[in-house]
Amino acid sequence: MRRLIDRRHFLKGAGAVVALGAAGCRMPAAGPVGSRPALQLPPLRVSIDRITRVTVCTRPFRAAGPRTDVERIGTRTVVHNYGHGGSGWSLSWGAAHVATASALGTGERQIGVIGCGAMGLTTAIVLQRAGARVTIYAKELPPDVRSSWATGLYTPDSRIAMEEHATPAFKQQWAEMARRSYETFQTFLGVAGTPVEYIDQYAVSDEPGPRRRGEAEGKPRFAELQREMTPDLVMTPVDHEPGSHPFGQRYVRRNSQLMFNLASYQRLLMQDFESAGGAIEIAEFRSPADFARVREKTLVNCTGYGARALLADNSLVPVRGQITRLVAQSDATYGLRYQDTSFVPRRDGLLLQVTGENDYYGYDDDTTVVDRAEAEHAVTTIASLFPAPATSA
Ligand SMILES: Cc1cc2nc3c(=O)[nH]c(=O)nc-3n(C[C@H](O)[C@H](O)[C@H](O)COP(=O)(O)OP(=O)(O)OC[C@H]3O[C@@H](n4cnc5c(N)ncnc54)[C@H](O)[C@@H]3O)c2cc1C
Numbered sequence: 001m002r003r004l005i006d007r008r009h010f011l012k013g014a015g016a017v018v019a020l021g022a023a024g025c026r027m028p029a030a031g032p033v034g035s036r037p038a039l040q041l042p043p044l045r046v047s048i049d050r051i052t053r054v055t056v057c058t059r060p061f062r063a064a065g066p067r068t069d070v071e072r073i074g075t076r077t078v079v080h081n082y083g084h085g086g087s088g089w090s091l092s093w094g095a096a097h098v099a100t101a102s103a104l105g106t107g108e109r110q111i112g113v114i115g116c117g118a119m120g121l122t123t124a125i126v127l128q129r130a131g132a133r134v135t136i137y138a139k140e141l142p143p144d145v146r147s148s149w150a151t152g153l154y155t156p157d158s159r160i161a162m163e164e165h166a167t168p169a170f171k172q173q174w175a176e177m178a179r180r181s182y183e184t185f186q187t188f189l190g191v192a193g194t195p196v197e198y199i200d201q202y203a204v205s206d207e208p209g210p211r212r213r214g215e216a217e218g219k220p221r222f223a224e225l226q227r228e229m230t231p232d233l234v235m236t237p238v239d240h241e242p243g244s245h246p247f248g249q250r251y252v253r254r255n256s257q258l259m260f261n262l263a264s265y266q267r268l269l270m271q272d273f274e275s276a277g278g279a280i281e282i283a284e285f286r287s288p289a290d291f292a293r294v295r296e297k298t299l300v301n302c303t304g305y306g307a308r309a310l311l312a313d314n315s316l317v318p319v320r321g322q323i324t325r326l327v328a329q330s331d332a333t334y335g336l337r338y339q340d341t342s343f344v345p346r347r348d349g350l351l352l353q354v355t356g357e358n359d360y361y362g363y364d365d366d367t368t369v370v371d372r373a374e375a376e377h378a379v380t381t382i383a384s385l386f387p388a389p390a391t392s393a
Contacts, residue, residue: 040246262346320362
């Protein structure tokens with residue numbers, strides 16, 4: 001029922017998109033207005049026939065935030081590192097340091113990491129750098145893990161916890177994770193294969209004023225932490241006046257953001273882990289009793305949404321997200337957000353996603369079936385910003 005309501009909502013929006021697209025054709029051509037020079041951006045080649053893949057996955061959200069405690073299960077010490085919602089890649093290095101301190105605090109130097117997604121890979125590498133011998137146990141490896149189907153932006157407070165659970169201690173730990181991750185991402189800039197880069201992102205709006213993360217009436221608010229806890233990592237946005245950019249009379253606000261090219265980034269992390277002597281074993285754990293099967297006495301549990309079934313952890317809520325991928329375009333180096341859809345110019349493909357009006361879009365929805373109508377809606381929404389050039393008679 002929830003998905004049907006969502007779909008009806010955005011299809012209604014799709015009608016508006018067509019109307020806006022038509023209106024866009026009547027808008028005056030871009031030209032310099034005021035003192036700011038006109039913004040030039042290469043048009044995107046975004047159309048339904050250029051869709052190459054649609055993927056769906058569930059963000060592992062916990063109202064109380066990620067699980068980082070240490071638990072004794074049978075004969076093993078288990079350090080938990082899961083439940084990072086829509087921020088797993090963004091917080092990965094910081095979360096890895098928290099888990100590493102707990103794991104090495106047991107005195108063991110041979111550590112098993114369960115899971116090979118964003119959290120497992122980064123935790124394994126940080127453990128190695130701290131002197132541990134590490135084996136990763138996982139039932140899936142990149143590129144077949146959920147982490148591969150993320151957008152790939154630095155979004156450290158995206159669906160990370162509910163505001164009511166964001167205590168001062170939680171905020172402090174979050175800020176340390178966000179900051180350490182941000183610093184680590186700087187070390188990947190300029191590396192061959194461009195695993196990490198900065199992009200300009202343009203929020204395009206039909207109305208003046210900054211876009212705010214919408215609130216869902218009568219529901220708990222998601223914690224918003226970036227401006228409060230790491231204001232120095234948030235860049236000052238720049239406004240482009242209507243008519244001074246390629247999007248006609250719309251309002252445009254630019255910001256810069258870190259983007260992870262997940263295909264090359266994951267490959268690099270796998271190489272780093274293996275070249276430092278890391279071992280990988282394919283294994284599925286069906287219950288906590290299976291932890292006793294591995295050699296290591298200390299384990300770090302990085303199973304993401306898989307922890308819900310493995311540990312019967314019903315505090316993990318699935319937040320469905322669908323990514324529509326189009327043929328890559330080498331001169332597309334900027335991102336967009338327009339109406340309910342976002343666009344990210346990854347090197348391995350143009351990525352589009354319907355993100356809805358607020359963070360509840362896809363909340364408590366574990367369906368991983370592709371929604372073709374949603375994919376086409378994302379494409380037509382972004383395409384409407386680029387009216388087709390007039391053809392000569
Ligand atoms: C559409 C979408 C967009 C997103 N965009 C972003 C973004 O831009 N930036 C960002 O920071 N985050 C983003 N996220 C969130 C991010 O993808 C997740 O937070 C992150 O992938 C979680 O990583 P993980 O390693 O915990 O889980 P996973 O990637 O799911 O990895 C879990 C690992 O554990 C293994 N495993 C699980 N259960 C078992 C078991 N029982 N036995 C053995 N192995 C097991 C799996 O095989 C896998 O190897 C997005 C998520 C979605 C859905």
